[in-house]
Amino acid sequence: MTTEQIHIVRKTWRKLMAIDQAIIGDLFYSKLFADHPELRRLFPKDMGQQYLKLTDMLTSIIAGLNNFSSYSDELRAMGKRHVNYGVKYHHYNMVGDALLWTLQKGLGHEWNDDTEQAWAACYNTLVEVMTEGVHV
Ligand code: HEM
Numbered sequence: 001m002t003t004e005q006i007h008i009v010r011k012t013w014r015k016l017m018a019i020d021q022a023i024i025g026d027l028f029y030s031k032l033f034a035d036h037p038e039l040r041r042l043f044p045k046d047m048g049q050q051y052l053k054l055t056d057m058l059t060s061i062i063a064g065l066n067n068f069s070s071y072s073d074e075l076r077a078m079g080k081r082h083v084n085y086g087v088k089y090h091h092y093n094m095v096g097d098a099l100l101w102t103l104q105k106g107l108g109h110e111w112n113d114d115t116e117q118a119w120a121a122c123y124n125t126l127v128e129v130m131t132e133g134v135h136v
Contacts, residue, residue, distance in 0.1 A: 001125060005118035006065045012115055013062050016106045017055065024106055025051020032098040039094065042086045061126060072129050079130035089134075092127045099123060 001009075016024055029051060033040045043050060057078075064071050103119055104111045 001065065001118070001121045005121050008115055008118040009065065009122045010062055012103065012107055012110065012119075013058065015110070016103065017059065019106060021055050022051060024102060025055050027105060028054070028098055028102040031101050032095065035098065036094050039091065062122070065122070068125065068129075075126065075129040076132055076134075079132065079134050082130070083134055089131060092131065096120075096123045096127070 029047065061071060061075075100116065100119055100123070103115070107115065
């Protein structure tokens with residue numbers, strides 16, 4: 001990721017979280033489960049605060065983008081836990097698509113090619129580290 005892309009990701013994420021964490025989380029999971037109903041069974045029946053886990057984790061990762069390597073161990077451990085949740089490698093694309101869709105809806109006219117590329121780079125970096133050494 002370039003410095004400019006880090007800046008774009010930070011700025012747009014801050015904006016999105018200021019809307020409402022629960023609404024953004026709800027939008028994300030609704031889109032994910034509408035497109036891929038088979039993923040619903042991997043998650044607990046009561047989604048309760050589930051959206052907080054994803055958005056809080058993204059908030060910390062985004063805060064640390066300049067110093068990404070210091071998160072690597074944590075991310076790799078998280079990737080291993082995801083194997084136990086039944087997550088397969090191809091699911092990461094589904095989640096990535098739902099995330100980008102959510103960002104696009106939430107950001108409205110601020111969404112453009114640069115924003116899309118910055119987020120795609122961010123998500124790909126994240127997934128690369130999370131799935132390092134994980135065989136699924
Ligand atoms: C960059 C991508 C992702 C991030 C940042 C992320 C983040 C998280 C976090 C923070 C948790 C809480 C538990 C833990 O830390 O182990 C979690 C749980 C979970 N995630 Fe992810 N996740 C990602 C990708 C995915 C994908 C691709 C799937 C596949 C559908 C998925 C499915 C789940 C499930 C099923 C749980 C456990 C729910 C539960 O039983 O409470 N995640 N995720």
